[in-house]
Amino acid sequence: xxxxxxxxxxxxxxxxxxxxxxxxxxxxxxxxxxxxxxxxxxxxxxxxxxxxxxxxxxxxxxxxxxxxxxxxxxxxxxxxxxxxxxxxxxxxxxxxxxxxxxxxxxxxxxxxxxxxxxxxxxxxxxxxxxxxxxxxxxxxxxxxxxxxxxxxxxxxxxxxxxxxxxxxxxxxxxxxxxxxxxxxxxxxxxxxxxxxxxxxxxxxxxxxxxxxxxxxxxxxxxxxxxxxxxxxxxxxxxxxxxxxxxxxxxxxxxxxxxxxxxxxxxxxxxxxxxxxxxxxxx
Amino acid sequence: xxxxxxxxxxxxxxxxxxxxxxxxxxxxxxxxxxxxxxxxxxxxxxxxxxxxxxxxxxxxxxxxxxxxxxxxxxxxxxxxxxxxxxxxxxxxxxxxxxxxxxxxxxxxxxxxxxxxxxxxxxxxxxxxxxxxxxxxxxxxxxxxxxxxxxxxxxxxxxxxxxxxxxxxxxxxxxxxxxxxxxxxxxxxxxxxxxxxxxxxxxxxxxxxxxxxxxxxxxxxxxxxxxxxxxxxxxxxxxxxxxxxxxxxxxxxxxxxxxxxxxxxxxxxxxxxxxxxxxxxxxxxxxxxxxxxxxxxxxxxxxxxxxxxxxxxxxxxxxxxxxxxxxxxxxxxxxxxxxxxxxxxxxxxxxxxxxxxxxxxxxxxxxxxxxxxxxxxxxxxxxxxxxxxxxxxxxxxxxxxxxxxxxxxxxxxxxxxxxxxxxxxxxxxxxxxx
Numbered sequence: 001x002x003x004x005x006x007x008x009x010x011x012x013x014x015x016x017x018x019x020x021x022x023x024x025x026x027x028x029x030x031x032x033x034x035x036x037x038x039x040x041x042x043x044x045x046x047x048x049x050x051x052x053x054x055x056x057x058x059x060x061x062x063x064x065x066x067x068x069x070x071x072x073x074x075x076x077x078x079x080x081x082x083x084x085x086x087x088x089x090x091x092x093x094x095x096x097x098x099x100x101x102x103x104x105x106x107x108x109x110x111x112x113x114x115x116x117x118x119x120x121x122x123x124x125x126x127x128x129x130x131x132x133x134x135x136x137x138x139x140x141x142x143x144x145x146x147x148x149x150x151x152x153x154x155x156x157x158x159x160x161x162x163x164x165x166x167x168x169x170x171x172x173x174x175x176x177x178x179x180x181x182x183x184x185x186x187x188x189x190x191x192x193x194x195x196x197x198x199x200x201x202x203x204x205x206x207x208x209x210x211x212x213x214x215x216x217x218x219x220x221x222x223x224x225x226x227x228x229x230x231x232x233x234x235x236x237x238x239x240x241x242x243x244x245x246x247x248x249x250x251x252x253x254x255x256x257x258x259x260x261x262x263x264x265x266x267x268x269x270x271x272x273x274x275x276x277x278x279x280x281x282x
Numbered sequence: 283x284x285x286x287x288x289x290x291x292x293x294x295x296x297x298x299x300x301x302x303x304x305x306x307x308x309x310x311x312x313x314x315x316x317x318x319x320x321x322x323x324x325x326x327x328x329x330x331x332x333x334x335x336x337x338x339x340x341x342x343x344x345x346x347x348x349x350x351x352x353x354x355x356x357x358x359x360x361x362x363x364x365x366x367x368x369x370x371x372x373x374x375x376x377x378x379x380x381x382x383x384x385x386x387x388x389x390x391x392x393x394x395x396x397x398x399x400x401x402x403x404x405x406x407x408x409x410x411x412x413x414x415x416x417x418x419x420x421x422x423x424x425x426x427x428x429x430x431x432x433x434x435x436x437x438x439x440x441x442x443x444x445x446x447x448x449x450x451x452x453x454x455x456x457x458x459x460x461x462x463x464x465x466x467x468x469x470x471x472x473x474x475x476x477x478x479x480x481x482x483x484x485x486x487x488x489x490x491x492x493x494x495x496x497x498x499x500x501x502x503x504x505x506x507x508x509x510x511x512x513x514x515x516x517x518x519x520x521x522x523x524x525x526x527x528x529x530x531x532x533x534x535x536x537x538x539x540x541x542x543x544x545x546x547x548x549x550x551x552x553x554x555x556x557x558x559x560x561x562x563x564x565x566x567x568x569x570x571x572x573x574x575x576x577x578x579x580x581x582x583x584x585x586x587x588x589x590x591x592x593x594x595x596x597x598x599x600x601x602x603x604x605x606x607x608x609x610x611x612x613x614x615x616x617x618x619x620x621x622x623x624x625x626x627x628x629x630x631x632x633x634x635x636x637x638x639x640x641x642x643x644x645x646x647x648x649x650x651x652x653x654x655x656x657x658x659x660x661x662x663x664x665x666x667x668x669x670x671x672x673x674x675x676x677x678x679x680x681x682x683x684x685x686x687x688x689x690x691x692x693x694x695x696x697x698x699x700x701x702x703x704x705x706x707x708x709x710x711x712x713x714x715x
Contacts, residue, residue: 040544068362145556149362152547153555188565245365247372254373255543262536269529276521281701282320 030186031166033159035238037248040256044249045238047223049080052239055219055232060147063139063210065127068148069243071099072121078249080242090121102126140180142209151241158237160186165233168212172203181207287311312498317516318523319504321697325399326502327530328392334531335385336490340483342378350430352476354469357432358557376546377538382424383549384538386572389417398624400612401503407604409496412489414600419486421573421597426479428570432472433554438567440467440475446580449587466560506700507612508693515697566641574638575631578666579673581642592670599677606677608685616691620684627676630669637666 036045053074056066074081075092086092103116104126119126129135136143145153154160164186171183174197189206192199214232221227225235245251289310291297300307349368351360364371393413396402402410425443429436444467448458463470501510510516517523541548549571553564569577576593583589599606614621640662648659694700 068359068366073366149555153552155552157552245372247365251372251376251543251546255539258539258543259536262532262539266529266532266536269525269532273525273529276525280320280517280522281698281705282322282517 030156030159031163033162033234033237035158035234035241037238037241040252042252044078044242046080046082048235048238049242051219051221051223051225051231052235052237052242053080054221055214055236056147056239058219059213059232060236061125061128063128063135063144064147065129065135065144066125066148066243067127067146068124069246070122070124071095071119073243073246074098075121076246078242078246080239092121095121099123140209144210147240147243149244151237151244158241161240162233162237164208165214165236166230173197175203178207181209182211184208288315312494312519313524314518314520316498316519317501317510317513318519319502319510319515319697320517320522321504321506321701322502322523322526323505324526324530325391325395326504327527328388328395330527331388331531331534332385332392333490334534335381335388336483336486339378339381339385340487342374342381343480343483345374346378347480350476352430352473354432354472354558357430357472361431373542376542380538380541380546380549382427383541383570383572384534385420386424388534389420390572393417394628396503397627398614399503399505400507400607400609400614402604403507403607403609403612404604405500406496406503409493409500410604411601412493412496414597416486416489416493417600418597419482419489423479423482423486424570424572426475426482429472429475430479431554432558434556434558434562434564435551435554435567437467437558437560438564439569440471442567443569444471446586446590446593449590451587503612504697505613505615506694506697507615508695508697508700511696512698568639571635571639574636575634576638578634578636578638578662579670581638582663582666582670596670596673599674603677603681606681608682609688609690610685611690611693616693617688618691619688620680623676623680623684626672630672630676633669634666634673637662637669642666 036043036048072089072092072095073079075086075089075095076082079089081092081094081098082089083092083094089095099119099121102119102123104119104123106115106117107113108115129138132143151157151161156163164184167185168182169185171177174195175183175191176194176196177183178194183203183205184207185203185205187206187208190202191206192202194207195202214229214236216229217227219227219232221231221235225231242248287307287310289300289304289307291300291306296306299305346364349360349364349371351357361375364375366372368374396410396413425439429440444458444461447461448454450457459465461471461474462468463474504510551568568574576596579596580589580593583592609617609620611617614624642661642663644662645657646660646662646665648657650658652658694703
């Protein structure tokens with residue numbers, strides 16, 4: 001029984017700490033990437049997520065929507081602008097100030113006219129395009145995906161997004177890149193029909209309609225962090241990963257309490273089991 | 283529920299109730315005084331674990347249904363609303379989603395245990411068949427539940443599986459149209475899947491009652507496969523079985539919690555976090571892990587109807603299993619040859635699961651290539667063909683034939699005798715060591 005106990009404990013420990021097994025769908029080996037929130041003991045790095053929000057806001061938000069995220073989420077526990085002073089994130093002064101910078105469409109209830117009003121913390125992040133057709137028209141026919149749960153919606157998760165953002169480079173010689181497209185080794189696709197080189201050496205990856213979004217010093221960080229491409233990419237991935245599951249911190253904390261309770265309960269039950277079955281040969 | 287009841291009502295009220303509706307007596311006879319073979323091992327705790335799973339799924343499912351919207355335009359976002367805005371919604375959803383996997387994992391353990399110890403053999407045929415009905419209902423429930431979040435894998439999985447029924451001659455097309463509520467997987471399909479997904483757990487609960495009833499008529503099997511002969515061989519269900527089941531349940535909950543709190547999406551697929559889009563097909567449509575072996579059998583046959591028939595046959599064959607096994611001895615503990623074939627069967631199921639998750643043309647191993655550059659070796663479609671062949675051969679050839687030709691080991695006289703033999707053997711080993 002003791003042996004079995006150790007075996008179970010080992011399996012549990014392995015499962016808790018193992019990162020989800022993911023492979024890139026394009027076949028390319030993903031770049032090494034880690035976040036402070038990784039693993040069961042991961043900590044939330046508010047400063048990084050704040051920087052990531054700035055990258056999203058100044059770069060990504062020009063084309064990508066985040067329909068599932070509201071301004072108030074930024075000020076809730078585990079959010080980048082959480083402040084203990086404001087139990088209700090809708091009261092958070094900083095979040096209020098951020099939301100006020102945006103206008104959102106509404107209907108004037110007095111006149112019935114379509115109007116624009118300043119956003120409140122209760123509003124969702126505004127969509128850069130009025131509809132899907134406008135979004136496609138503005139991006140050469142391609143639809144910029146909604147980023148609300150992007151790190152959960154791609155195999156490889158944060159590491160995949162990071163690899164994609166940091167791996168734009170010139171197409172290999174012999175690869176014909178269509179107009180308005182860019183070569184990226186992490187984009188899913190089959191390049192064989194665009195390849196004029198050796199048939200067995202078709203480059204991995206695919207074409208992406210998004211122009212390289214990040215360049216050195218494109219975003220200036222308020223906390224003085226050096227704005228390299230890698231820094232911008234990892235910060236924005238930290239922000240996107242937070243947005244994909246804002247309750248992940250609460251989940252892990254609850255998980256610890258639950259596991260401690262269950263392990264103690266299991267010990268108690270095992271002791272009861274030994275006691276009840278004492279003297280019964282089985 | 284069987285045999286002589288020893289329940290004695292102690293208070294005025296219980297005496298009054300007992301002569302009108304002996305429900306306390308039923309509970310007492312079934313879960314307190316019920317004689318349980320004393321040699322049950324941990325493989326026998328999965329029955330209790332499964333009832334815990336069913337209750338968990340029903341309770342979490344009821345709460346999810348309070349917040350979920352079964353409409354193609356709102357289903358996906360309503361699930362995300364549960365994850366983001368409902369208090370502890372993430373917990374309820376992750377318990378329910380991972381709970382399905384845990385439920386199926388426990389049911390597979392329970393079934394393998396039944397196979398190993400011959401729990402399907404007379405007089406437990408009806409008990410086994412009721413179990414197969416539960417399994418079939420569980421698969422239908424799990425499949426429909428996976429469609430509800432209306433992600434890419436939900437939608438395209440529903441398209442693939444419902445299209446299978448269209449392969450049946452004459453009636454196929456009408457059945458599919460009827461199931462879809464139209465001419466494609468769309469809003470009516472989602473609506474009826476939600477309705478059926480809500481209904482089926484209660485059907486399962488009903489069959490579970492019959493399953494437990496049948497169990498208590500024939501009595502529990504045990505690792506020796508010998509019926510209890512005297513009071514010596516059994517212990518009362520409470521506290522003996524309850525405390526052991528309870529301990530196993532908590533160990534199971536630890537595993538469950540690890541998935542829910544630390545790896546909640548490890549058993550799922552990233553594509554299902556993309557809202558369903560009928561115009562974009564995912565590169566690689568795969569079902570949840572618990573359906574992979576059957577998916578491999580389906581793809582092993584080049585013909586659609588043949589594949590569908592073989593896949594349903596793989597479950598159907600379980601129903602006639604009690605009459606395929608010709609052995610006089612129940613437990614594989616005393617059938618060394620049969621044991622080898624059993625472990626090969628378990629391995630085959632795992633291999634089929636592996637095949638189901640890989641692309642059919644991918645190579646398992648390669649020994650060289652032809653002059654045209656095509657690889658020579660074994661690909662996954664051929665591995666699933668070999669494994670499927672053994673899957674059916676185990677039931678249709680090995681079981682009937684082996685029972686007639688093998689020579690089983692000596693079977694002990696009683697459960698108590700087997701325990702004494704076992705501990706003597708252990709002591710002997712200790713001395714020898």
